[in-house]
């Protein structure tokens with residue numbers, strides 16, 4: 118995991134023009150610097166010797182995400198006007214443990230998608246906009262990167278659904294003393310057919326997530342039962 122730090126650069130003609138815009142996508146970059154951390158990248162933006170206009174929204178490394186420009190403002194990262202005016206620029210650092218950096222970038226992007234109700238097709242490469250070989254460390258594994266983001270997004274969605282369901286259940290049922298019949302149906306059927314021991318135990322856990330071992334054990338029993346004919 119990583120710490121999320123907001124450390125905006127001051128508005129300026131060059132790197133942060135302060136133009137509010139409507140974002141429609143996320144653009145992924147690599148820093149092209151094997152040693153710099155996210156905070157190094159952030160500090161470089163305000164270094165007096167940096168006379169380039171290039172900028173970005175969030176840099177992420179093995180332990181920190183640093184937001185340098187508000188996510189609703191234009192930054193100069195995509196190499197095309199359309200990209201700069203419609204896409205959130207993420208700089209993925211090349212320093213540190215690249216497995217952690219990968220995981221952090223996946224998590225950060227999945228969170229950004231979730232908050233905006235966006236799908237993974239909103240995630241673009243710098244190369245998509247301008248043809249530049251960027252993100253240079255990720256392009257070869259881009260489809261895996263996208264699949265990982267998709268899986269993380271589903272995980273975040275299901276975690277949030279569970280929380281919402283638990284909340285509404287506790288309001289409606291006041292502790293599940295009296296679950297509706299459609300919830301009890303499966304448990305009663307499996308118990309009646311000898312596939313579930315201790316029906317009361319499972320009825321008491323009716324709104325809890327199923328641990329992997331219990332799911333597998335139940336599937337094993339059903340499989341054995343089916344094979345017995």
Ligand SMILES: [Zn+2]
Pocket residue numbers: 145146147194243249251252
């Ligand atoms: Zn780039």
